[in-house]
Amino acid sequence: MPPENQRSREPEDSARLAAIVAGAEDAIVSKTLEGVITSWNPAAESMFGYTAQEAIGRPIVMIIPPERMHEEHEILARLKRGERTEHFETIRVHKSGRTIPVSVTVSPVRDSTGRVIGASKIARDRTEQQRAHEALRATVRGLEALYRLADRVGRAADRAQVHEAALDAITAAMGVERASILLFDADGAMRFVAWRGLSETYRRATDGHSPWRPDSVAPAPIAVFDVFQDETLAPLREAILAEGIRALLFVPIEAQGRLIGKFMVYTDVPRAFGADESRLAETIGRHVAFGLVRVDAERSATAALARERAARAEADAARAQAESANREKDEFLAMLAHELRNPLGPIVHAAEILAQHAPLEEAPRRAVAMVDRQARHMARLLDDLMDVARITRGRVGLRTETLDLRDPVAHAVEAQRPAFEAKGQHLSVALPAGPVAVMGDPARLQQVVGNLLHNARKYTPTGGRVRVALLRGGSTAEVQVEDDGIGIAREHLPSIFDLFVQANPTLARTEGGLGIGLTLARGVVDLHGGQLSVASEGLGRGARFTVTLPIATNEVRPPVPPAVVPPLHRRRILVVEDNADGREALATLLRLSGYEVEEAATGREAIAAAERHPPDVVLLDIGLPDLDGYQVATALRASLGDRVRLIALTGYGQPGDRERVRGAGFDAHLLKPVGLEAISRTVASLG
Numbered sequence: 001m002p003p004e005n006q007r008s009r010e011p012e013d014s015a016r017l018a019a020i021v022a023g024a025e026d027a028i029v030s031k032t033l034e035g036v037i038t039s040w041n042p043a044a045e046s047m048f049g050y051t052a053q054e055a056i057g058r059p060i061v062m063i064i065p066p067e068r069m070h071e072e073h074e075i076l077a078r079l080k081r082g083e084r085t086e087h088f089e090t091i092r093v094h095k096s097g098r099t100i101p102v103s104v105t106v107s108p109v110r111d112s113t114g115r116v117i118g119a120s121k122i123a124r125d126r127t128e129q130q131r132a133h134e135a136l137r138a139t140v141r142g143l144e145a146l147y148r149l150a151d152r153v154g155r156a157a158d159r160a161q162v163h164e165a166a167l168d169a170i171t172a173a174m175g176v177e178r179a180s181i182l183l184f185d186a187d188g189a190m191r192f193v194a195w196r197g198l199s200e201t202y203r204r205a206t207d208g209h210s211p212w213r214p215d216s217v218a219p220a221p222i223a224v225f226d227v228f229q230d231e232t233l234a235p236l237r238e239a240i241l242a243e244g245i246r247a248l249l250f251v252p253i254e255a256q257g258r259l260i261g262k263f264m265v266y267t268d269v270p271r272a273f274g275a276d277e278s279r280l281a282e283t284i285g286r287h288v289a290f291g292l293v294r295v296d297a298e299r300s301a302t303a304a305l306a307r308e309r310a311a312r313a314e315a316d317a318a319r320a321q322a323e324s325a326n327r328e329k330d331e332f333l334a335m336l337a338h339e340l341r342n343p344l345g346p347i348v349h350a351a352e353i354l355a356q357h358a359p360l361e362e363a364p365r366r367a368v369a370m371v372d373r374q375a376r377h378m379a380r381l382l383d384d385l386m387d388v389a390r391i392t393r394g395r396v397g398l399r400t401e402t403l404d405l406r407d408p409v410a411h412a413v414e415a416q417r418p419a420f421e422a423k424g425q426h427l428s429v430a431l432p433a434g435p436v437a438v439m440g441d442p443a444r445l446q447q448v449v450g451n452l453l454h455n456a457r458k459y460t461p462t463g464g465r466v467r468v469a470l471l472r473g474g475s476t477a478e479v480q481v482e483d484d485g486i487g488i489a490r491e492h493l494p495s496i497f498d499l500f501v502q503a504n505p506t507l508a509r510t511e512g513g514l515g516i517g518l519t520l521a522r523g524v525v526d527l528h529g530g531q532l533s534v535a536s537e538g539l540g541r542g543a544r545f546t547v548t549l550p551i552a553t554n555e556v557r558p559p560v561p562p563a564v565v566p567p568l569h570r571r572r573i574l575v576v577e578d579n580a581d582g583r584e585a586l587a588t589l590l591r592l593s594g595y596e597v598e599e600a601a602t603g604r605e606a607i608a609a610a611e612r613h614p615p616d617v618v619l620l621d622i623g624l625p626d627l628d629g630y631q632v633a634t635a636l637r638a639s640l641g642d643r644v645r646l647i648a649l650t651g652y653g654q655p656g657d658r659e660r661v662r663g664a665g666f667d668a669h670l671l672k673p674v675g676l677e678a679i680s681r682t683v684a685s686l687g
Helices: 003-023 042-048 066-080 127-155 159-174 200-206 231-242 275-310 315-357 362-392 406-422 442-458 490-495 505-511 517-527 580-592 603-612 629-643 655-663 676-686
Strands: 027-032 037-040 085-093 099-110 116-125 178-184 190-196 222-224 247-255 258-267 401-404 426-430 437-440 465-472 476-483 531-535 543-550 572-576 596-600 617-620 645-650 668-671
Touching: 027 042, 042 099, 042 116, 066 085, 066 099, 066 116, 099 127, 127 159, 159 178, 159 190, 159 258, 159 275, 190 258, 200 231, 247 275, 258 275, 275 315, 275 580, 315 580, 401 406, 401 442, 406 426, 406 442, 406 465, 437 442, 437 543, 442 465, 442 476, 442 517, 442 543, 517 531, 517 543, 572 580, 572 603, 580 596, 580 676, 596 603, 603 617, 603 629, 617 629, 617 676, 629 645, 645 655, 645 676, 655 668, 668 676
Parallel strands: 426 465, 572 596, 572 617, 617 645, 645 668
Antiparallel strands: 027 037, 027 116, 085 099, 099 116, 178 190, 178 258, 222 247, 247 258, 401 437, 465 476, 476 543, 531 543
């Protein structure tokens, strides 16, 4: 380009550059090599509080904290060498004195001869990014606390253990050092039953006081930002302030729709408890309530069994009492499974959201994986518990077909193989070359082999060997699961298949489990007309479990290939769930996965939403506060017909519940907690 043309473009280029700098969202500052400010754009004025007139001509150190002064010296030294400093994270000071986290890039400015004469600095405010990271850390901390609470409450032997687990969860999740649990006594007064960091003087002064009565209906948490400003606490203010307490959070504890107490959170400075914290606190309160109900129910069940044994001579009365106790236990197990599945759903969904859509560092990422893994493990324990309860009462039906026994054995082995590899154990399998035809339920037979493999892995040390073999005789087939683990004492062999029996209780506690896997396996094998037996040469000599099944007279039919499901595009889904956490987590997960989602908290809201914007699919909870899910399904079928697909998403999984779901017009039934993959697969299969 001729020199005269280049000179003619220089004003235009300068004007364009000035416009870019003036409109930039990041602070752009120029300075000399002595650190004197020579330019200061509008974003710098907004970020640091100084106008350009106030800043230009002053040293750059006016926005640098004294303890960070060495950073400026290092940057200036690099500039003089012509070096660039990129994305340097540090702290700067606003005119008001508050600190600002920033990311700084500093580039040398050269004259026409290439000599460094100054520097250009770009600063980006990282305040919001740090807040987002802190919010994410708080979410992970809350999930970890809920996981630990659910685990400990599920294993608690008495109320005191429930109280201790609850206080640990409250203090960890809320980031406080002081908390308490108060329950109504027989006279309807709130009394301290457990606490952290509270003096006896304070407890005496406030014991018996509560914003709620035993007959209060659906109370909401109450947050007190500052005790000085809350007049409702005036009668107790002196005692509260003397304890050094400035902010309070009251959280109700309800069991089966009845208020039984509250837990309290205390801080020594004013604090605004947010909506997320209140929801987390309510979730903890529900865990506490059901933990108390569970230990009370177990104590009642134990007492009932003792009375039954004492009254066995009175056969008629004892039989009636036992049947009543069984009904109560069934109802309790169903209620417990449902209420524990409800909080497990949002835990699983939140973990999936964090794992798939949030850039996590190693420690939070592992914590999220742990929460997801253990929540799903708890769901499997609930499934086993409900299965063994149904089998022992003869309420399990089989979906039998003529099948190749090699298939459920192979599927069980592959499902368990990662767990064996993680423990450093060798798992081998030997299957015959030809099919082994039996009559049975493929899912239940895979469950049997899976339970035997799980048992072998639990009682085999690291480096041990487990062998699976399928053998065919004349009229029977045998599945053998053999290990070289700790073995079984001879006196324990006759009772090894009894309910809640552990071959080695100490090891079982470290490995987990309820002692129901072998009971469940034997029950399923019995339903197939087979036998499950065990052999062991004694402690330290390993064990061999053998499943014997009759050979089928029919031949195995080749499996029908599954229909090809077209890819999903922009499906509109209506999520109906009264649990706010569960609804929000599931809706967020679906939206992040590309679905168009609308939410409803009640049955009437769901019907109105479906009429406004007819959905393709409705994920519908059964237990809603106004209309139940069956009534909503009937209404949606009447207004939308067969063009909408209805999926029951519920914590009730008894056979009777599934039959009622089908009878109400649902297209599918999903048991909480359910992950995104299962939901997407079900939606796709419905077309």
